[in-house]
Amino acid sequence: MCYTRAKEKAQKTLTLARKHVIPEFDTHRAAHKSYSDEVILDMFASICANNGSAHSEAEYGWLTDDDLTCDDSTFLRAIKKIATPEGSDGQLTFADFEDDDSIPEIDQIRDAIMMAFNAATENIINSIRGDDPFDSRETVAAIDITHEQFHVWPWEDKEAGVAKPDYPKMVSGYKKDGEYKRGYKYATITLVGDHAPIVLGIEPVKEDSAWERDDSPSYSKADLVSRLLDRAEQFVDLDMVMFDRGFYANRVYANVDERGLTYLSPVPRYEDDLAAIQDVQAHPTADKAVEHGVPLGIDGDVHHEAEFLYAPSTRDDADGNYAVFVTNKDRVEPEEIASVVNGYSRRWDIENQYKSIKDFLPKTSSTDYRLRLCNFALSTLIYNLWRLTDYLIKVALDEPVRSPPVITAKTFVRALGDFLREFG
Numbered sequence: 001m002c003y004t005r006a007k008e009k010a011q012k013t014l015t016l017a018r019k020h021v022i023p024e025f026d027t028h029r030a031a032h033k034s035y036s037d038e039v040i041l042d043m044f045a046s047i048c049a050n051n052g053s054a055h056s057e058a059e060y061g062w063l064t065d066d067d068l069t070c071d072d073s074t075f076l077r078a079i080k081k082i083a084t085p086e087g088s089d090g091q092l093t094f095a096d097f098e099d100d101d102s103i104p105e106i107d108q109i110r111d112a113i114m115m116a117f118n119a120a121t122e123n124i125i126n127s128i129r130g131d132d133p134f135d136s137r138e139t140v141a142a143i144d145i146t147h148e149q150f151h152v153w154p155w156e157d158k159e160a161g162v163a164k165p166d167y168p169k170m171v172s173g174y175k176k177d178g179e180y181k182r183g184y185k186y187a188t189i190t191l192v193g194d195h196a197p198i199v200l201g202i203e204p205v206k207e208d209s210a211w212e213r214d215d216s217p218s219y220s221k222a223d224l225v226s227r228l229l230d231r232a233e234q235f236v237d238l239d240m241v242m243f244d245r246g247f248y249a250n251r252v253y254a255n256v257d258e259r260g261l262t263y264l265s266p267v268p269r270y271e272d273d274l275a276a277i278q279d280v281q282a283h284p285t286a287d288k289a290v291e292h293g294v295p296l297g298i299d300g301d302v303h304h305e306a307e308f309l310y311a312p313s314t315r316d317d318a319d320g321n322y323a324v325f326v327t328n329k330d331r332v333e334p335e336e337i338a339s340v341v342n343g344y345s346r347r348w349d350i351e352n353q354y355k356s357i358k359d360f361l362p363k364t365s366s367t368d369y370r371l372r373l374c375n376f377a378l379s380t381l382i383y384n385l386w387r388l389t390d391y392l393i394k395v396a397l398d399e400p401v402r403s404p405p406v407i408t409a410k411t412f413v414r415a416l417g418d419f420l421r422e423f424g
Contacts, residue, residue: 008396013389014419016127021385022420024119025378027081035070038420040078043069044362044378045417049410053363076371079378083370085112106170109370110204117377118231121200124388125235128196140193141232142242142347143225145205146354147174147183148361148376154182154211163211168367173209182209184372188380189228190353192242194401196391197349198384201231202377204369222251229259240264242347248326250296254303257328264344267308267324290332307332311341356409357383386412 022041029037047057054072061069085108150171156162172185185205191198208218225247232238241256245268256263291308309325309332325341332340360379364371386409393399393406 012127013385013392014416016123016388017385017416018420020123020127021120021381024123025082025116025381027078028084029078029081035068035074035078037078039068039070040075041378042417042420043075044079045382045413045420047362048360048379048382049414049417051359051363056363076366079374080368080370082116083109083113083374085109106204106206106369109373113374113377114202114231117202117381118234120381121198121384122235124198124384128388128391138193138239139191139195139236140240140242140343140346141189141200141236141238142192142350143187143189143228143247144244144347144350144354145185145187145246146357147176147181147185148358148372149181149183152182154209167211168369169217170204170206170369170372171209172205172207173211184369184376186373186376187224187228188353189232189241190350191236192349193346196387196401197353198387199353199380200235201228202380203227204373220251221247221249222255225252226255229255229261233259242344244350250298250303253296253306253326253328254298257304262327262329264325264327264329264340266344267326290334290337292331294326304328309337309341311337353383356386359409360413382413382416383409385416 023037025037025041027037027040043054043057047053050057054075058069058072058075060066062071088108150168152167154163154167154171156164168184170184171182173180173182174185175181185207187203187205188199189201191200203224204219205224206218208214208216225243229238229241238259238261240262241264243252243263243265245266248265248268253263253265289310291310293305294308295302296304296306306326306328309327311323311325323341325344327340329340357376357379360382362375362379364375366372386405386407389412390405390407391401394401394403397406399406
């Protein structure tokens, strides 16, 4: 009986996708268009399911004489229209929208996409409110950044310090596995822990890179966090926010503290903490320590006090095999450290989340940022629908939310594409 109910729950998600989620992405094309938005988004799901591209999907449609598959140029033009702000015909650039402070208003592209993403996310959240998942437990979110690698070399002459003049402005440098790379960056805020791991918000990330001039525009981590929290708090009442060590900054923590939320974050480097770590190591019995009431300042003034926690770590890069965490949680006693630090493992979904979203991402060599950001948003939306399906099935089967997925992402996106094709 419960398996029948689980199947019904999964089909509910597919119906939700067709009626109330994917249709929020409007291409704003003329009513007499040859291919409807449903056809375009069905193609997108099919591309995700096959780990393909607009070109490969169009080629397959031509080979099979499929009337519901358009050519790749039509598909790409439609996707770009989703991300084109009202009143604009082309891709917005930094040069188009730089103000006196050289801060880019590329946000207009983001806002055009996120208006659709927010509406779709609200529909997803509302679909599970009947199960009352948010009122009876702590609501924890995690903020992190992922990369979509861009392989093109940025330098015209690196030795002379001359960069390519037309290099995409939204590409930033990053380091992964000890190697310096380049890519488009996206920040996300995701429900974690005992909730369905749904992405509540997306923000484009722009950072200064070695090939750019010193005053090139970029987004601060504090501003990114603020906007992500604004988006998330439209849908749920948060209790705690967890960060990757890349967000270690007083202004980031101040933004969270001002909202009455608790934060927990690892400290990226341990130079200032080596003495404390050595004290713990030298202690005959203790293997943990806490530094209470450490003042965190903004512009020379104390904003709030934080707790610095020192606990054993299994990470190879932790000095003295110790990890250091910072939190604004009320006074943490030494016997509570293990519980608080172990709670950080509730971020367990994030890396798997990014892997799944990247598996969905259509292959493209385009540098048009409308296409890049829209691809990421739509792929994230499909990830959310998969996670919603998995959540509803687990509720029907009375299985733990944190247990392995009942159905794979690949199976779900294939079913979604077939369902959209049949009923769209």
